[in-house]
Amino acid sequence: MSDVLLQVSNLSKTYKDKNYWFNRKCVTALEPLSFDIMAHKTLAIVGETGSGKSTVAKLLVGAELPSTGHIRLNGQSLEPGNFKQRCQHVRMIFQDSGTTLNPSLTIEQLLDEPLQLNTNLNETERHQLIRETLQKVGLLAEHMSFYPHMFSGGQKQRISLARAIILKPQVIILDEALASLDPSLRSQMINLLLDLQQQMGLAFILISHNLGIVRHFSDEMMVLSKGEVLEFGKTADILQKPKHKYTKRLIMSQRFQLLHR
Amino acid sequence: MNLIDIRNLSIKLQTSTKPIFAVDRVNLTMKEGEVRGLVGESGSGKSLLAQAIVGVLDEKWAVDADRFHWRGNDLMRLSAEERKAIISKDVAMIFQEPMACLDPTTTIGEQLEEAVDVEQLTGYFWQKRQQRKLAAINLLHKVGIKQHEVCVKSFPHQLTDALCQRVMIAMALARRPMLLIADEPTAAMESTNQGQIFRLLASLNQLKNMSILLISHDLENVTHWTNTITVMYSGQFVEAGTTEQIFNQPYHPYTRALVDSSPKANRMIPNKSRLMTLPGSIPTLQHLPIGCRLGPRCPRAQQKCVHAPKIKNFHSHQVSCHFPLKDNYS
Numbered sequence: 001m002s003d004v005l006l007q008v009s010n011l012s013k014t015y016k017d018k019n020y021w022f023n024r025k026c027v028t029a030l031e032p033l034s035f036d037i038m039a040h041k042t043l044a045i046v047g048e049t050g051s052g053k054s055t056v057a058k059l060l061v062g063a064e065l066p067s068t069g070h071i072r073l074n075g076q077s078l079e080p081g082n083f084k085q086r087c088q089h090v091r092m093i094f095q096d097s098g099t100t101l102n103p104s105l106t107i108e109q110l111l112d113e114p115l116q117l118n119t120n121l122n123e124t125e126r127h128q129l130i131r132e133t134l135q136k137v138g139l140l141a142e143h144m145s146f147y148p149h150m151f152s153g154g155q156k157q158r159i160s161l162a163r164a165i166i167l168k169p170q171v172i173i174l175d176e177a178l179a180s181l182d183p184s185l186r187s188q189m190i191n192l193l194l195d196l197q198q199q200m201g202l203a204f205i206l207i208s209h210n211l212g213i214v215r216h217f218s219d220e221m222m223v224l225s226k227g228e229v230l231e232f233g234k235t236a237d238i239l240q241k242p243k244h245k246y247t248k249r250l251i252m253s254q255r256f257q258l259l260h261r
Numbered sequence: 262m263n264l265i266d267i268r269n270l271s272i273k274l275q276t277s278t279k280p281i282f283a284v285d286r287v288n289l290t291m292k293e294g295e296v297r298g299l300v301g302e303s304g305s306g307k308s309l310l311a312q313a314i315v316g317v318l319d320e321k322w323a324v325d326a327d328r329f330h331w332r333g334n335d336l337m338r339l340s341a342e343e344r345k346a347i348i349s350k351d352v353a354m355i356f357q358e359p360m361a362c363l364d365p366t367t368t369i370g371e372q373l374e375e376a377v378d379v380e381q382l383t384g385y386f387w388q389k390r391q392q393r394k395l396a397a398i399n400l401l402h403k404v405g406i407k408q409h410e411v412c413v414k415s416f417p418h419q420l421t422d423a424l425c426q427r428v429m430i431a432m433a434l435a436r437r438p439m440l441l442i443a444d445e446p447t448a449a450m451e452s453t454n455q456g457q458i459f460r461l462l463a464s465l466n467q468l469k470n471m472s473i474l475l476i477s478h479d480l481e482n483v484t485h486w487t488n489t490i491t492v493m494y495s496g497q498f499v500e501a502g503t504t505e506q507i508f509n510q511p512y513h514p515y516t517r518a519l520v521d522s523s524p525k526a527n528r529m530i531p532n533k534s535r536l537m538t539l540p541g542s543i544p545t546l547q548h549l550p551i552g553c554r555l556g557p558r559c560p561r562a563q564q565k566c567v568h569a570p571k572i573k574n575f576h577s578h579q580v581s582c583h584f585p586l587k588d589n590y591s
């Protein structure tokens with residue numbers, strides 16, 4: 001229904017060991033990988049620690065420079081140093097919302113920061129936009145003058161979501177953003193994310209190890225292990241007929257949780 | 262005989278104005294050889310309850326109970342020393358984040374040797390050192406660590422999370438407890454490692470007939486491993502029964518919501534559909550609702566719910582609700 005939103009080709013990352021001048025050792029964090037995402041779609045990235053899934057996220061938001069490869073958004077190449085362009089369109093939500101919000105700023109100041117840096121709106125327009133965004137994620141306009149410590153865990157996660165969507169991005173990266181929430185708050189958050197995806201046509205990149213959420217939430221999934229792509233395809237296909245041994249083991253290890261006696 | 266029998270246990274925090282009941286009249290009974298899950302979201306007081314059983318709460322928390330029996334002994338009537346003697350002999354506890362709980366400055370071997378019970382060592386004093394070492398290695402074998410030589414010499418940071426948790430379990434086993442309290446033993450662990458730890462606990466339960474109180478915030482993670490489950494919400498008792506009863510026929514609206522909200526449990530739901538949730542969020546300790554604490558979020562709440570409900574018992578399936586969902590299943 002729509003064309004390709006984010007196009008990643010041949011992306012890879014190697015870290016060099018700086019201790020040795022001669023005979024430098026290279027650590028490959030990520031083998032070359034390519035994928036496309038459409039608007040309204042979700043890509044899930046699954047893997048163990050050290051599989052390179054967080055490296056993908058860092059490369060996409062521009063926190064790390066890729067060794068090889070290109071990232072294209074709407075056909076336009078995302079340049080490594082051009083943060084203004086990237087911050088507008090690719091946003092990220094982190095795992096621990098409690099520690100990623102600056103405790104000394106009010107919610108209004110927190111949400112104002114990305115607007116001041118990336119847009120030319122004046123003060124009243126910014127205020128209005130913050131008010132609208134807070135309502136969109138299910139918070140009240142009065143919450144603007146609150147500090148992060150006055151909120152519960154689920155509300156903090158909503159604030160990080162508000163900070164992510166306030167610039168009307170096209171891609172949001174969720175780096176284990178749902179893992180630390182309580183079950184009832186987690187399903188609220190999933191509902192909210194799905195609603196926003198429908199309204200705004202967002203594309204999500206979901207990094208998670210909970211296959212239940214992956215199954216429910218994503219259209220396509222990618223299984224990573226030690227920086228290599230083992231499987232990539234439709235979520236339903238992979239979960240029903242895993243081809244690789246590693247994927248089978250991953251599914252089996254969570255299968256016992258699915259079955260109840 | 263019941264291993265542990267707790268009736269109406271309350272834990273209150275004394276504040277300057279009025280006391281706050283962090284845990285409000287909770288019941289818990291465990292039989293020998295039983296694996297019981299204690300499920301509740303954050304702030305439900307499940308860890309406080311566990312700490313009250315072991316008796317490691319601070320002075321600022323006041324514990325009182327109508328009945329607090331350990332194998333027929335009333336613990337509330339014993340002095341602190343007697344109580345400590347009984348509990349430290351029979352009950353052991355393991356915590357979440359095993360890396361943080363082990364001493365980072367000493368090796369695993371030394372820490373294990375420290376935990377070995379003196380009474381189990383026989384022989385003269387010059388033999389004891391060697392015996393202690395052997396006992397520590399035996400403990401490691403019991404929890405399935407085969408390369409004991411490497412493990413004994415290493416520091417906690419050199420081992421993986423799952424190995425550290427195994428070492429913690431080994432320490433807990435040192436005094437051969439009858440009850441092991443596992444407070445979220447697999448939080449922040451990979452799913453493959455989670456399986457290992459749960460399988461180890463299950464095998465200990467079967468081989469040594471050790472009872473386990475498995476504390477978790479996620480209902481779906483524990484259902485495979487438990488015989489019975491107790492659910493708590495915001496410091497109040499919600500529901501208790503066998504795993505099948507809780508999972509297939511929950512009587513309490515809160516348990517129903519927990520079961521329905523997990524995307525894993527009901528695999529029938531279509532992709533990207535809305536999940537069932539309760540409105541609102543978990544109340545904080547300062548602003549607890551009166552009566553049934555689920556009241557403001559409950560879909561079935563009525564005027565009666567401002568009074569705390571009495572516990573109803575349907576064939577050993579206990580539920581604390583004025584309007585249980587009993588008639589929905591027939």
